[in-house]
Amino acid sequence: MKYEQLAKDIIENVGGRENINSVVHCITRLRFKLKDESKANKEVLKDMDGVVTVMQSGGQYQVVIGNHVQDVYKAVVEVGGFGANDAPAEESGKTSLFNRFIDIISSIFSPILGVLAATGMIKGLNAMFVALGWLDPTSGTYQILNAVGDSLFYFFPIFLGYTAMKKFGGSPFIGMAIGAALVYPTLSTVTAGDPLYTLFSGTLFESPVYITFLGIPVILMSYASSVIPIIIASAIGAKVEKMFTKITPDVVKTFIVPFATLLVVVPVTFLLIGPIATWAGQLLGQATLFIFNLSPIIAGLFIGGLWQVFVIFGLHWGLVPIAINNLTVYGSDPVLAMAFAASFAQIGAVLAVWIRIKNQKMKSLSAPAFISGIFGVTEPAIYGITLPLKKPFFISCIGGAVGGAVFAFANSAIYMVGGLGIFGIPSLIPPTGELGFAFWAVVPALGIAFVLSFVLTYFFGLSKAHTTADPASEKVAVQKEEALLVGNQIVASPMEGLIRPLSEIGDAAFSSGALGQGVAIEPTEGRLFAPVSGIVTALFPTKHAIGITADSGAEILIHIGMNTVQLGGEHFTALVEQGARVEKGQLLIEFDIEAIQKAGFEITTPVVVTDTGKYAQVNTTTDKQIKWGDPLISLDI
Known part of the structure; x- marks a missing residue:
């Protein structure tokens, strides 16, 4: 095995097999989750032949390999006896509490913001039509438009149940079932009569009790449009589901696990989570308005x-x-x-x-x-x-x-x-x-x-x-561009966007030049074209990065966004396969810029020549904005 010794050395210097919780890889690096990062020998790893550098980010211990990472990964898996897993690394919990909070909130809300905005616009337009006298609020047109506008927000717990459960690692449809129970219409009519008795009389939390569950009083709340109860219920539900998954025989898991999870989580939500979360939400609202009113x-x-x-x-x-x-x-x-x-x-x-x-x-x-x-x-x-x-x-x-x-x-x-x-x-x-x-x-x-x-x-x-127009400076810019074009080999821009130097990228593996020289592009269009004619020598399963070996021999790596491996291929569409021959200007990958950014990821795209050491000089464009196909990098032999 070609990389067996390198794999053994890497495992030993990240603290040994017993210090590794998991290992996956992306287009350039091995991503370890270690039990104790202090046991890793960073300096020894960085000095190894075959290792570019070492980075610690987002709870992951990242050993940057370069183009041969897939081969090294296979060797690490075989030597270490790990389960082969090409899935993207999960977000680690070893980040600050604030960063974890922001990540949870963005992951839960971002998938539905588009529909939420759309239904809100319909409701807003409906209100505007009534205000202008164009619609009668008793008309059928108004009622139907209002139903569309209210649909998502009224049943918000169902939608949040899906996204929250998915974020916490549970089954999304169980989360939806919990949310649906919270807005079950029959329960809203229970409060029409006289209460059985009242809890917490004379306090801020005074609550009439209309029904009980196994003799335990249930404090009914209005959960339509609510946010906090379903998120907390989903977080607990994901843990309960995992517990039942471990102890349930495989032959009956399909229905016993959801059965047991719902039977536990839904009553607990009505008895405890819902009332407490609702009161917490009310206090949060009052606190916000109190600060605002100051x-x-x-x-x-x-x-x-x-x-x-x-x-x-x-x-x-x-x-x-x-x-x-x-x-x-x-x-x-x-x-x-x-x-x-x-x-x-x-x-x-x-x-x-x-x-x-x-x-x-x-x-x-x-x-x-x-x-x-x-x-x-x-x-x-x-x-x-x-x-x-x-x-x-x-x-x-x-x-x-x-x-x-x-x-x-x-x-x-x-x-x-x-x-x-x-x-x-x-x-x-x-x-x-x-x-x-x-x-x-x-x-x-x-x-x-x-x-x-x-x-x-x-x-x-x-x-x-x-x-002020400066002819002299424009002449210098033209001269620099002409200098770029005199190189023996030209790498065209694979996308349209704004040019940024690699040094400004937050990822040290790229900004330090460890992976090669080049530039970064802030894309304004979600399409990536072949910068040269050649062979696709690397295409990661998550489709966020691609490596091409040009006919001239130059090895080019294009990495769309930072840490976008964590998206697992979502928002990316590859139009070629690894090993395919491509021609310069051929469309290779399509990606949704807005969706990637809404998911919380930076879209800056490094374009580097990974084998720059064999070239006498590497020149990059001086333009601030570029179109795909324009000269980006020249390589002098």
């Missing part, structure tokens, strides 16, 4: 000003469940309303850049970024325009802060989870259709955020170099 304007400045920063780092997921909880408990929420102006502040800054900047590539990028920003999709604006230019981004934060303060001053709130950008305006209409001051303040709030960001960016956000 100083609404300061709250608006804070949320509106930092919302885009929250989005960049994924921290907004910590506020989304609070907002949904407020909608459930109170029927409205001020938190997301205060963030509403941020996207309009962003496009105000982009419009100013579009008008004033002289760089043609940045100008052409500003137009689609502005248009998408109108509809609430601000990622192209943030990552392509304002953040690289720095000042416009900070100015947009100022505009968002002022807009958020106006929203807070007017006591504006959202009444449903609706669309983004201009599609989100109907979500600010109360279900009654009454358009009071809180709604009409939306127009000046958005206008102020937009105009303030535009004016400040126009006059103060761009340097003279940005607004």
